[in-house]
Amino acid sequence: MRLPELLCGGIFLFFFISDVRPEKVEVLVAAGSQAVLPCKCRSLSSDSAIIWSKERGGTVWRKQRSGLQYRGSSWAQKGTQRVQCPHQQFERGDFSLQIDAVTKEDGGTYTCMVDVGRWVTQSVVTLRVLTGILQPSREDARLYAAVGSAASLPCIFSPGLKPSESLWEKLKPTSLFRSAVDRLPASFSSSSSPAQLPWDKSARLDPVGLEDEGRYRCSGTVEGQRLARNMKLIVAQIVQTKEKGSVTLSCQLSDSSDVTKYDWVQTTSDPNGTESVRSVLKGKTVRISPESEQNQWTCRFYGKQGVLGNITHQAQLIGGLTGPGKSSVPSRNTPTVVGLSLLLLVLLLVLAQMYKNHQRRKRIFQYPALETMVHNISNEREEKNRNRARK
Template sequence: MMLLECFIFVVITILMTGAQCEETEVFAEAGSQAVLPCKCGPSSPYPSNIIWTKDRKGTVWRKGKNGLQFWGSSFLPKENQRLQCPHSQFERGDYSLQINNVRKGDGGIYTCKVDHGDQVIENVVILRIMEVSISSLVPVWGNDVTISCNVTPCPHGAAIQWMLNNSPVMSQTGIILNGNAVESFVREKATARLTGNWTCVVGYKGNKWQASAALTVKGIIHPSKDNTKVYAAVGSAVTLPCVFSPGLTPSNTLWEKLKPESIFRPIPGRLSASFSPPSPSSQFPLDKSASLKEVGFEDEGRYRCSGTVEGQRLTRNMQLVVAKIDSRTTSKERGTVTLTCQLSDSSDVTDYEWVHVVYDLNGTQSIGSIQKGKTLSISKMSENQGEWACRFYGTEGILGNVTSHIQLMSGLNGQKSSDPSDNTAAVVGLSLLLLVLLLVLVKMCKNHQRRKRIFQYPALETIVHNTSIEREERERKREKK
């Protein structure tokens, strides 16, 4: 029945045009400006009467011989500014009608009649209004949402296609004929996948027209999608984001670490001691982010943030990727340290870059040499010792970095050179040092014992001292005689 009504509507439109009329199709998106063309050519004499009617039922706009304008009842005085026929174009034979902020009810058949006295010219314009609407402008994650595209009046034989962010939509769609209008719709559960710009493209008689509407899904907006990766270096602090949409009031929020084997059915594991959950008294009630004060390599893995909003349990999974630098001293090349940049998950890494960080006397940091590759070999005798940072990149730019100090790392590893000559020299030097220390210790002991023996007989020491003095005096007296 509805198809029959559309067919009759098209037939009536053709019959109304007559041989003297020109028919034009105009598609306009709701809320935009529609221009209904009516052109007679610049050579035509100035008209005595111009009249626009809709559906042969009433006048929309008219300009009489006296130059006065008249608006039809469908456009109330407060809406007159939505409708205008610019006088500045009349001299060019252009009597097009402009309708601002078009609505669904503006769709229909318009007729332009220009009276030149002995000649009357009529143009027929079919104005079709396209409108994309969403059942709930900001639906909550998990709730039903319907995106509809309405075209009034219906274009018989038109093809309708849906686009989301300029990509074809493969979701389940349907078409409903409602009287003089045709409606196409997409019905889905609200998820982040539906967020973006929905565009309804109507193909008709070799041309295409489109209308759009933006859809935002309420829920956890940061991170915006599941399985987002967060990168952190061993020993650093990291924040695991979990931010809800403005206007929501999440309750019963919970953080869990998921066991590695729980791929299809997540199983909670144990959080590390350095894990710090969000504070219940936070000044930002929508921010339920957690943190790790000091990341260990064992902290890598999947984490889940969840909360209840309007009866729906919202969850967001994310993966913490931990980076560290392994250092070792090679035995084949004397004094060479090899640094290796390791990540718990390197599947998204496309490139590695080593940056030498240099500091001047004032402590100002600057960038020295840069080398490519996952590993870096540095000689202990070269000028490139000190701090090195490993930067790792993905397809969209830098993912993170981790820093190492060559001397510090080699000391922590406790590795020594295996060169025999170096070992011999070290042993000889240590032996000589111990021998000198032993001789000094023996000498000190002897002096101590000697003093100890003398101090045991102070009277005897006095007698010996006096006897020595008397002997010296007698010898001097003999020499004088």
């Protein structure tokens, strides 16, 4: 090949690849959210070919000039494709890749190549995925607590992260699309101790009340990204109903949709303080004898994955439990108590009267000489009256 032809070919090849500009961009997103990897080209063509690939991961998404599209097999989740390039953006030269429900494994380096016929544009994007909040490990995790107990609301970020502007909120039970903020309970505490790690933003409720059930949200800012996790607190209580000759205990939860079964454990103690389990009953509600009520009864509730929680009932705690179906039956000793009360009242009245009489006597005998003079004068007067009558 002659020199002029070589020069022409070299000039043509130079202009063909002159628009290959590997622009390096970094995208930071939280796990579970949507990531948009930018890829823009100034040259427009309706029949352009696009290839998105991941380093050491192969092709993610591509489109041929004919319009046919292909996706990598590893980018389907339960039959749903997680990656796409919106066609409505192509006319503006925007070939950005959207990744839904980002996972930690999605992090890495991606390359976008757009071939518009005469020019090839290349973009390099590094995707960083923040694992964010480790506990609760999933969105809308369910936490169970008994009335009167202390409950922990976990909010633990990845070790090493130092979230700023951390915030706890209680959400009102409104529509799914908009969460209105409610007032935090009076027993809520989110103050961190000096021993608490910087990435631990957990809170506490002590004690838990029936009105504390509901959805809570913990959030914080990490490297400019706002990370949040919602959780639901479910409150459990034991409601007692007394009937003639028996006692009914019912295990009630503010939300029992995940509960698959209940059982009751009776715990007794011997004189040495050794505890033992005497019986296990099944069901949400059990009927026991008044004698066995004096022992400790624990209701355990289960879900598909195992034990969800438990709540303990003791006879001396019944006065603090409230709820539908609870009734009070007068004790058999009530007439005896009333009779003793009346007798005590009568005795008090008698003692009060005796005290008054005693005080009156003290006032009378306070001046004995004066009393003698009055008595002598009275006797002399009577003697004169008798003498006049004889005359």
